[in-house]
Amino acid sequence: MNNHSDELLNSFVDNELGLEEKNELFGSIEQDEALKARVCEIRGLKEMVRHAYQQPASAHAGSLPKRRDWSRYAQTFAASLFLLLLGGVFGWNVSEKHDATKYHKVLSLFQIIQNNDIKQEPGKIIVQVSDSNPLRLKTALDETESLLKSYRQTGQNLKMEIIANGGGLDLLRSDVTQYKERISMLQKEYPNLDVVGCNQSITELQKKGIAVKLLPNIRVASSALDEINRRLQQGWDYVRV
Amino acid sequence: MEILSLFCHADAFQEQLKQIRPKLYRVAFSWSHNSALADDLVQETLIKALRNKSQLRDSAKMNGWLFSILANCWRDYFRRNRMMEDIDELEEHCCVDDANPESDHEQSQIVSRVLGAVSRLPMGQRQVLTLVDLEEFSYIEVASILSIPVGTVMSRLCRARQTLKLHLKEFAPDQSLHRQIRRVI
Numbered sequence: 001m002n003n004h005s006d007e008l009l010n011s012f013v014d015n016e017l018g019l020e021e022k023n024e025l026f027g028s029i030e031q032d033e034a035l036k037a038r039v040c041e042i043r044g045l046k047e048m049v050r051h052a053y054q055q056p057a058s059a060h061a062g063s064l065p066k067r068r069d070w071s072r073y074a075q076t077f078a079a080s081l082f083l084l085l086l087g088g089v090f091g092w093n094v095s096e097k098h099d100a101t102k103y104h105k106v107l108s109l110f111q112i113i114q115n116n117d118i119k120q121e122p123g124k125i126i127v128q129v130s131d132s133n134p135l136r137l138k139t140a141l142d143e144t145e146s147l148l149k150s151y152r153q154t155g156q157n158l159k160m161e162i163i164a165n166g167g168g169l170d171l172l173r174s175d176v177t178q179y180k181e182r183i184s185m186l187q188k189e190y191p192n193l194d195v196v197g198c199n200q201s202i203t204e205l206q207k208k209g210i211a212v213k214l215l216p217n218i219r220v221a222s223s224a225l226d227e228i229n230r231r232l233q234q235g236w237d238y239v240r241v
Numbered sequence: 242m243e244i245l246s247l248f249c250h251a252d253a254f255q256e257q258l259k260q261i262r263p264k265l266y267r268v269a270f271s272w273s274h275n276s277a278l279a280d281d282l283v284q285e286t287l288i289k290a291l292r293n294k295s296q297l298r299d300s301a302k303m304n305g306w307l308f309s310i311l312a313n314c315w316r317d318y319f320r321r322n323r324m325m326e327d328i329d330e331l332e333e334h335c336c337v338d339d340a341n342p343e344s345d346h347e348q349s350q351i352v353s354r355v356l357g358a359v360s361r362l363p364m365g366q367r368q369v370l371t372l373v374d375l376e377e378f379s380y381i382e383v384a385s386i387l388s389i390p391v392g393t394v395m396s397r398l399c400r401a402r403q404t405l406k407l408h409l410k411e412f413a414p415d416q417s418l419h420r421q422i423r424r425v426i
Contacts (some may be wrong), residue, residue, distance in 0.1 A: 006399045007395050007396070010395070041406065042402060045409070048355045048409070049355060049371070049374040050374055052356050053267050053270070053271050053375055130277070166277050225280065225284055
């Protein structure tokens, strides 16, 4: 008859018990087949969980987001930090329920960028779009264009990059996008705009048997994450739509 | 010399982040069961870690510190998406494995069974289970990472394993059927 609690047996399997308790339990296990079976069962579960998640399938295992050289960009520190925070705040806001509200939030994010005084350094902004939500795709283009225009009007330098990955790749796929002409027009009008697709996302689609053809003049980066990391390292501001 | 040493420390920190990244991803995936979201969570975690490096006073505690950031990022994700009225409901939230039938087929049966069973666990239980089983954190460390009492860690782990046992038993070959067949023979 074993009256050991599951909590105690879990602690035993997870090596949480002291030497004395462990010795005592080892003794009981030797004499009690049912107890031994319970312990084996917990061990088995633990091993199964470990086995199931053994392969960390991320393709980004080797790269890291690089820390920005804040001293070089002290003049834009406040604006940049604000952008990073807001980028985070809006970045994961992908629920379909409040699109109108979110549109205004993203819009205001770009307005904040425009309103920040970053005249001392050329503006460098990377915009990530990773969601196929049409509203997000449109917003990314609308606000990128608006920023490029306003910087040009005020005679300030601005480099912008749109990086599309995941569902956001729809923006750049020639057979899917609704913005073929618009992107082409933007690229012609603003040579300071670079439009980039994520090779990892392309590969994932290809694995599913989907042929991916991108619009012309689209640069392909090894992965969106690597590209963003590279830009952050170079002192760019990062916004995620 | 001092400047050189600062650079060396920065490199060591980044090297440590690089090494721990697959572990963070594995846990993020085990929580979200969504590879894109797991990548995002890890990216956010690493960016926060780099920005708040100065908060880490003891480098020996780096693992726990990073997983705490990951847990906060995961919590924030739910807040931003307003997926539930009360953030405390996160502990009870279950997610659905995003693996499609094709990828299921590619995986060994036992792997897909376990992934499916873990994905049905309430989030609070799943977090504890994966931190203990995958990363071998002690109960105290898990309590600190998730900001919950050690007793809660133990009870959640216990419930998680009990549920897992039931789910996996459901999928396992029906022993009673075998017995019936034996009787027929």
